[in-house]
Amino acid sequence: MQAQLIAKDIACRRGERLLFKGLSLACEAGDALHVAGANGVGKSSLIRILAGLLRPFTGEISTTGDMGLIDERLALDPHQPLGRALGFWERLDGCSDAGRALDLLQLDELRDIPVRYLSTGQKKRAALARLLNRKCPIWLLDEPLNGLDAQAQASVEALVAQHCASGGIAVVASHQSIALPGGRTLTIEDYAA
Numbered sequence: 001m002q003a004q005l006i007a008k009d010i011a012c013r014r015g016e017r018l019l020f021k022g023l024s025l026a027c028e029a030g031d032a033l034h035v036a037g038a039n040g041v042g043k044s045s046l047i048r049i050l051a052g053l054l055r056p057f058t059g060e061i062s063t064t065g066d067m068g069l070i071d072e073r074l075a076l077d078p079h080q081p082l083g084r085a086l087g088f089w090e091r092l093d094g095c096s097d098a099g100r101a102l103d104l105l106q107l108d109e110l111r112d113i114p115v116r117y118l119s120t121g122q123k124k125r126a127a128l129a130r131l132l133n134r135k136c137p138i139w140l141l142d143e144p145l146n147g148l149d150a151q152a153q154a155s156v157e158a159l160v161a162q163h164c165a166s167g168g169i170a171v172v173a174s175h176q177s178i179a180l181p182g183g184r185t186l187t188i189e190d191y192a193a
């Protein structure tokens with residue numbers, strides 16, 4: 001079955017504030033979508049709603065295919081060397097070609113460094129390596145370019161393009177511009193409540 005992600009008539013309330021309402025989107029296999037907007041408009045909230053981690057105030061989400069989320073929380077043991085921390089998930093995820101992600105993200109030489117010592121950009125690349133190893137069709141990326149230099153940003157854009165070219169879906173929340181295949185953008189301010 002092909003990947004699909006559909007959100008219908010979503011409203012989001014945080015605390016006492018309605019952030020946005022009437023937001024719908026539909027992504028099919030191969031689609032990428034840039035979720036844009038200023039700080040605090042609700043980009044992360046939308047990503048968390050799509051991931052099933054936050055209940056929408058109104059509306060419904062339906063998905064076909066597994067989802068993988070990258071946000072500011074790094075789901076890797078900070079006390080383990082990077083190679084071992086990734087290895088833990090590789091075994092759980094049944095990943096057979098773990099070296100590929102380390103290569104693609106230029107992490108090979110950091111294998112023996114404890115995760116807590118990695119720089120911001122290195123941690124972001126480690127999170128992407130874990131996502132690649134999971135081989136899930138729907139990627140939800142919250143500010144994936146934060147902390148990355150220009151070369152690493154271009155690598156992320158290339159990885160997303162590759163993922164979509166092979167039938168994946170990518171929804172990317174970013175306050176900065178990002179080159180995604182198809183160039184579709186959803187601006188949260190357009191749905192301000």
Ligand SMILES: Nc1ncnc2c1ncn2[C@@H]1O[C@H](COP(=O)(O)OP(=O)(O)OP(=O)(O)O)[C@@H](O)[C@H]1O
Pocket residue numbers: 014015016019037038039040041042043044045046175
């Ligand atoms: N648990 C919460 N209770 C109340 N308000 C919250 C809660 N979580 C977030 N907010 C508020 O909801 C708004 C949207 O937050 P969100 O993190 O989704 O914005 P964002 O567009 O991703 O911002 P940024 O670009 O700064 O990451 C913010 O004003 C934030 O303060």
